[in-house]
Structure formats: structure tokens, C-alpha cells
Amino acid sequence: MGELRLMKGNEVIAEAAIRAGVDGYFGYPITPQSEVMETLMIRKPWEETGMVVLQAESEVASINMVYGGASCGKKVMTSSSSPGYSLMQEGISYLAGAELPCVVVNVSRGGPGLGTIQPSQADYLQVTKGGGHGDYHVIALAPNSVQEMNDFVALAFDLAFKYRIPAVILSDGAIGQMMEKVELSDFVPRRTEEQIRKECGDWCTLGSNRHNVVTSLELDSTIMEERNVKLLKKYEEISKNEVRYEEYMTEDAEYLFVAFGSCSRICKKSIEMAREKGIKVGLFRPITLFPFPTQQLKVLGQKMKGIMSVEMNVGQMVDDVRLAVECKVPVEFKGRYGGIIPSPDEVLQALEEKLVRK
Amino acid sequence: MTEEIIIAGFGGQGVLSMGKIIAYSGIMQDYEVCWMPSYGPEMRGGTANVTVIVSDKAISSPILHQFDTAIVLNQPSMDKFEAQVKPGGVLLYDPNGITKPPTRKDIKVYKIDATEIAAKMGNVKIFNMIVLGAYLKVRPVVSLENVMKGLAKSIPARHHNLLPLNEEAIKIGGDNIIEVK
Incomplete structure (x- = not known):
């Protein structure tokens, strides 16, 4: 049995990230999820595992830092709440287009606009039907307890890398703010450069001789259509294998x-x-x-x-x-x-x- | 056993931390626990409240509309939560600042003059521990031993020298609770 603690959902996201061997977290504070980065800053995982924790200048910057990290095969993530998640949509569409794995946590709050800081599930359509432009999907996991906030971090990364797709944990202010008993996961070490080369070397940029291109841009529409077909097949595969209820x-x-x-x-x-x-x-x-x-x-x-x-x-x-x-x-x-x-x-x-x- | 509690008062009275101590004590007693705070602008000088659930079964909703026990520490919270105590449930309040005492006859009403006792003890910070002691006297859902273990878990190690004072406050709270008939 893992370690038992009484923790907030947001704090657990941070702790679970460290324990899942995440390489980098990039974020920008917003209620009701600010405890994610606060907890990371208090925990100082860079001293323990070498994990990077960086407060960016905006959500737009954070999601593009995630794009950069993911392009190198790193386990990277960000978290935000509804208005911040909206700002990230362009980046998420690019990540989906470039087939990059990452985890985005949305501890959602009431809208539209700046709305309120209280819990809401009004981002369902945004998360499940797109949000950004173009034909794409993200995997969306919806935890209903603090325990699942822990469990879904590692699960989201597994799925994100298995299918090279952004995985979103769609939570809300209630689960982010409440404390429950949680059994924390065991520590998984961060992957070494050697492991990343072995597992992701055929698509990510490693600074090696192999020429991998990471982009969502394709000006030739016949090739772009093929890419859409490939994505579609991936979403069908995910729909076949990864349904959870x-x-x-x-x-x-x-x-x-x-x-x-x-x-x-x-x-x-x-x-x-x-x-x-x-x-x-x-x-x-x-x-x-x-x-x-x-x-x-x-x-x-x-x-x-x-x-x-x-x-x-x-x-x-x-x-x-x-x-x-x-x-x-x-x-x-x-x-x-x-x-x-x-x-x-x-x-x-x-x-x-x-x-x-x- | 399931105990659904609302603790409500002003921000700064230790409402959230009292809830946290009950939750931690519940874990020490192998119970399932849930701690759901109000959060947002109402906490800045206004009222603060927290729902705490302690149960020997899996906890369903963290959001409740009725409570087994309401611990009420100011008038706005009395106005809001007196009506939300389940019939037969417990309402515990500190009379300090209460202008309209509870009127319901289908619940058990208790008061604890924790503000005054804390002032007499010369330490207003232990106010919430006095209230906690009073609560545990009428609803002993967790043992004092596990409360002390929970307390040790929920306050930083550098403040552990204050544990005996907290224990004393809990006992004093238990000794000074008054049933209102």
C-alpha cells in the first residue's frame, strides 16, 4: 500500500506529477487551481528528481513551452482553469496536429468570460469537441475524487505517449479544493536520455543525426488530408481501446x-x-x-x-x-x-x- | 457510521483548520474522510465554512444540503445553517456575537462559550480547539487519542510544543459545554 495522506485535489496533481517522473511543468496561476504550482514550488522537485517547474508569463507561453518539451520526447504538463484553458487552445491544436504527447489539467470554473472562481463543468464541449481549430481530439479523463486526481496523472501520461496525443484531466474547483484521503503512487524515476531515445527516437528531436521534423504545418493539402486520415484512425483506435466508465x-x-x-x-x-x-x-x-x-x-x-x-x-x-x-x-x-x-x-x-x- | 458536519464562522476563527483536524483524526481511526471548504471572495474577512464528512463507508457527495452536526460561530452562519441540521441532529454554537439564538425544537442545541474561555486562558488562538473539545464531548466520532495524532499531522512540526496546550483546550471545551433546553 502506498503512502496515505490527507490532501487537496490540486496538491495531489503536483505530488503525482513528481512521482510519475515528469520532466517539466509550465504554468500560470489561476484560481481554483493555483495550489498545483504552489505545491510544486514548495516541494522543489528540481532538487529531488531534476524536474523543471516554471511559472511562465501567460497560459499561451506555458502551452508553447509544453510543445517544446514534448517535441524532445519529455514528459511535460501544464495546468489551468477555464479562462486559462481557453488561452491554451491554439497550442493544444498545434500539439494535436504535431502528434505530441502531453498532459493538461483543467480545474474548471464557471463562465463564460472571466466568470466566477466557483466549480463548473461548462468546459465539457470545449474539451471533448475540440476547443481549438481543426479536426482533432484530446483524450479527456474526468476524476471524481482526490484519489483519482492522483491516479489519472500517471494514466494520462501513459495514454498520451501510447497514442502521441494531448491528454486532458478535466476536473473542477470542487475536486481541486477538497481534501480526501489519498494513497499516493510510488515514485517512478524520470526517464534517462537513453530511454527517451529508445522509446521516442523515431519521432522526437534528440539532437542526433536522425532528421525528425516536429510540425503541424503541411502546405500540400493532399498530404494534409492523409494526416487527417491518420489522426482519424488514431481516434478510432482510442475509442475502441480506451473507454473507461x-x-x-x-x-x-x-x-x-x-x-x-x-x-x-x-x-x-x-x-x-x-x-x-x-x-x-x-x-x-x-x-x-x-x-x-x-x-x-x-x-x-x-x-x-x-x-x-x-x-x-x-x-x-x-x-x-x-x-x-x-x-x-x-x-x-x-x-x-x-x-x-x-x-x-x-x-x-x-x-x-x-x-x-x- | 457517517457523520456529516458543517463548521461555519468568520475567516480567521480557525474554522478550516478545525475541519482539517477532524478529517485527519478520522484517517487515524481508519475512516474515510472528506473536507470541502467554501473558497473565494467570501473568505476575505467574511464568513468561512467547511463541510467535513467522516464515515466507515465510501463517501458519496462532498456537497450536502443537510448535516448531522452544525458548528456555528457567528450570526450569519446561524441564519444560514440552523435550518440545515437534520431532525435529531446537533447544533453547537458560541453565544459570543449571536443575536438570534436558535429556535428549533427538533434538534439538540448546545453552546460553548469558547471566546470567553480562550480569553481567560490568555490565548485566543486555541478558540477552535475549545469548540472542537465541546463537539467531541457530544459527538465522540473520533477518540481523543486519534485527535491528538491527527493534530500532530495537521500542524507543522515546529509548533508541536503547543500540542499539550491544544489537548488541554480540547478537554476544557468538553468540560464547559452546556445543553440548551
Whole structure:
């Protein structure tokens, strides 16, 4: 068993990065994720593992530093919150276009604009459907506990390098700020230059004789189309292999909540309360938002009398839920916006009003 | 066993750290714990609150609308959280600064004059430990032994010379709690 600690989600991201053998973190402070860089600066991992921690002049600079580090086959990452994540979109599109691995953590907050510093899930569409320009996807992982904030850092890097793709951890202010018991991962040493050469030498720049070009630019459209086809195949491969989800109390369920991140935790409480009243409701939690667990939700969802998507936004995932069940089951939506977190009783009330009593 | 607690008062009263000590004590007792603070502009001189959940089962929602126990340390928090105590639950408050005492009859109400006791002890910083002691007297969800272990974990080693004073404050809090009927 690893080391047990009581930590904030944001602090855990930092600690997990050090323990995952990350080579570099580049960031710019923004609430509610500033503890990520604060923790790194206090921990001084450059003295321990040689990991670089750098506060850039902006989010635009941080994501381009990530591009630079990733081009050299290094394990690099950044973190931000919604407005800062928006600023990074050009860079993320370039990383996706150049097929570079990296990890971006978005501890999201309410918008639009500068919005609020309170928790929100209103970046779902931005993270899962693009955000930047061009036909691309990122892998999107949605933790719902401090423990998963730890676990998903190493997982995100594994997936990012396996598919040479940016991997995003889409969290929110609640999970970033709350403290829970966490079992920290064991330390993995940073990769040596020799290991990087062996594992990434066919695509990254090593200063060796081999001529690797890292770019997203291609002026010949016939070649650019081939690149798009290659990317498409990669996304299909990821959709086939990397779907992750959780089912909770679904065996006898007649109704289903679909929720990710902190909303999935709230739904679990609503389920406890509903079951005391004899309402058989379960939870389907997408852990990967891209790839979305469409097939798995289709199989489970089509057995239900009704489904309710619960989100901290105005209804961003609900269309993916409707598509998954091919509109064969009534799909309702319950959301709170602008940094308000729905309470377990209002979620249950919405289920009763919109589905059970109908 | 699941205990869902809200601790609410002014920023600077040690609300968040009291929650953290309960959470750490819960870990020492092999419980699952969750500590969810209010964060944002309301903390700058305004009210601060934290939800703490201690349970022998996996914890579902960190966000709650009802609590087993509310520890209330100022009037705005009383206005907000008195109504959110579960029927049969506990409301513990410090009467200092409370202009409208609680009126509910379906909950157990206790008070602890921690502000005054802390002043008499000559150290206002142990205010929150007195309140914690009072709370543990009526809801002994964690043992004093584990609270002391949790305390040692949650305060920096350079302040460990203050552990006996904190232990004393916890005991005094327990001795001075008054049930309001």
C-alpha cells in the first residue's frame, strides 16, 4: 500500500506529477487551481528528481513551452482553469496536429468570460469537441475524487505517449479544493536520455543525426488530408481501446443518472436518498469523456424507463447521452450554472418531477 | 457510521483548520474522510465554512444540503445553517456575537462559550480547539487519542510544543459545554 495522506485535489496533481517522473511543468496561476504550482514550488522537485517547474508569463507561453518539451520526447504538463484553458487552445491544436504527447489539467470554473472562481463543468464541449481549430481530439479523463486526481496523472501520461496525443484531466474547483484521503503512487524515476531515445527516437528531436521534423504545418493539402486520415484512425483506435466508465447500483435500476466528475458524487448521494423512498435509480459515470462510452451507455441506457443527465452547466453532455441511447429512452437534464453546485436533494427532486412521476 | 458536519464562522476563527483536524483524526481511526471548504471572495474577512464528512463507508457527495452536526460561530452562519441540521441532529454554537439564538425544537442545541474561555486562558488562538473539545464531548466520532495524532499531522512540526496546550483546550471545551433546553 502506498503512502496515505490527507490532501487537496490540486496538491495531489503536483505530488503525482513528481512521482510519475515528469520532466517539466509550465504554468500560470489561476484560481481554483493555483495550489498545483504552489505545491510544486514548495516541494522543489528540481532538487529531488531534476524536474523543471516554471511559472511562465501567460497560459499561451506555458502551452508553447509544453510543445517544446514534448517535441524532445519529455514528459511535460501544464495546468489551468477555464479562462486559462481557453488561452491554451491554439497550442493544444498545434500539439494535436504535431502528434505530441502531453498532459493538461483543467480545474474548471464557471463562465463564460472571466466568470466566477466557483466549480463548473461548462468546459465539457470545449474539451471533448475540440476547443481549438481543426479536426482533432484530446483524450479527456474526468476524476471524481482526490484519489483519482492522483491516479489519472500517471494514466494520462501513459495514454498520451501510447497514442502521441494531448491528454486532458478535466476536473473542477470542487475536486481541486477538497481534501480526501489519498494513497499516493510510488515514485517512478524520470526517464534517462537513453530511454527517451529508445522509446521516442523515431519521432522526437534528440539532437542526433536522425532528421525528425516536429510540425503541424503541411502546405500540400493532399498530404494534409492523409494526416487527417491518420489522426482519424488514431481516434478510432482510442475509442475502441480506451473507454473507461463506472456503473453504480445499476443491476436493478429503472432510472439512470448520467454524470461525470463531482456531479457523479452528488448523484450517488441522491441515489442513497432515492432508494430509501423505493425509487430504483443507478448511476452511469463516464470516466473518459473522450472517448465517450457510447456503446456501454447504449446497452445499459436502453433498459431504463428514463435517464437524467446531471451536469454543472446548461446541458453540454446531455446530447451525447441522447445519441448513445439513440433517443429510444426519455433523456432529461438537470443542471446548475455559473459556479453553483447542485445539492443531492434537488437532483432527486428533478428526477422525481421529470421522470418518476410522469 | 457517517457523520456529516458543517463548521461555519468568520475567516480567521480557525474554522478550516478545525475541519482539517477532524478529517485527519478520522484517517487515524481508519475512516474515510472528506473536507470541502467554501473558497473565494467570501473568505476575505467574511464568513468561512467547511463541510467535513467522516464515515466507515465510501463517501458519496462532498456537497450536502443537510448535516448531522452544525458548528456555528457567528450570526450569519446561524441564519444560514440552523435550518440545515437534520431532525435529531446537533447544533453547537458560541453565544459570543449571536443575536438570534436558535429556535428549533427538533434538534439538540448546545453552546460553548469558547471566546470567553480562550480569553481567560490568555490565548485566543486555541478558540477552535475549545469548540472542537465541546463537539467531541457530544459527538465522540473520533477518540481523543486519534485527535491528538491527527493534530500532530495537521500542524507543522515546529509548533508541536503547543500540542499539550491544544489537548488541554480540547478537554476544557468538553468540560464547559452546556445543553440548551
